[in-house]
Structures are given as structure tokens and as C-alpha cells.
Amino acid sequence: MKRKAILAVYLAMVVGAASAANPTSLTFFARRDYAGLNAQQVAVADINGDGIPDLIASEGQMEVLFGNGDGTFRTGASTSTGMLYVAGFVATDVNGDGKVDLVQRPESSL
Numbered sequence: 001m002k003r004k005a006i007l008a009v010y011l012a013m014v015v016g017a018a019s020a021a022n023p024t025s026l027t028f029f030a031r032r033d034y035a036g037l038n039a040q041q042v043a044v045a046d047i048n049g050d051g052i053p054d055l056i057a058s059e060g061q062m063e064v065l066f067g068n069g070d071g072t073f074r075t076g077a078s079t080s081t082g083m084l085y086v087a088g089f090v091a092t093d094v095n096g097d098g099k100v101d102l103v104q105r106p107e108s109s110l
Contacts, residue, residue: 010098045091047076058089062102099100 039057047054052067054076064076087105094101 043091056091
């Protein structure tokens with residue numbers, strides 16, 4: 001009985017070592033550019049509440065690309081912020097309502 005237990009442990013170790021030696025290879029997809037997303041600052045957040053990450057960009061206006069759930073995006077909303085230069089922005093829930101808010105910081109004149 002003891003011999004069978006030792007053999008089972010040895011077999012489990014061999015199978016474990018073999019699977020560690022052959023890790024699953026990653027899949028990389030071709031680069032994809034999205035027209036209209038010409039910004040230096042981009043954030044990722046679920047803007048429309050569908051559980052799929054969206055891209056938000058800011059360069060004088062806020063642009064959104066809605067995620068399709070497969071790594072691609074489709075054109076979304078775009079609106080002017082009224083600020084020509086933006087030092088940064090954050091996508092977070094500011095007021096606790098469960099929806100993403102976009103907060104911009106104007107560029108300092110100092």
C-alpha cells in the first residue's frame with residue numbers, strides 16, 4: 001500500500017513538472033489604430049455600465065470609444081470641455097452613485 005502511495009505522489013510530481021515546462025503561450029493580436037483618438041492622455045473605465053471597459057481620451061475635448069468585449073472598440077460620444085489645455089483627468093466615481101465621473105485638471109499657468 002505504501003508503495004502505491006509513493007508511486008501516486010511521484011506520478012503527480014511528473015505530471016505537474018511537465019505542465020510547468022510547457023506553459024500556455026500567449027496570443028498577441030495585430031496593432032489597431034482608432035481614428036479620432038488623438039490624445040496624449042487615455043483612461044480605461046466602463047462608461048456605459050455594460051461591464052466592458054471603454055477608452056476615454058482628452059485633448060481639449062472628451063472622446064469615448066465603447067468596448068465591444070473582444071478587444072476592439074467602436075465610436076462613442078465626444079464633447080467639448082471648454083478647456084483648451086488639460087493637465088490631466090481621472091475616471092472615477094466621485095459622488096458614489098456607481099457611475100464613472102470624469103474629472104479634469106486644467107493646466108497650470110505657472
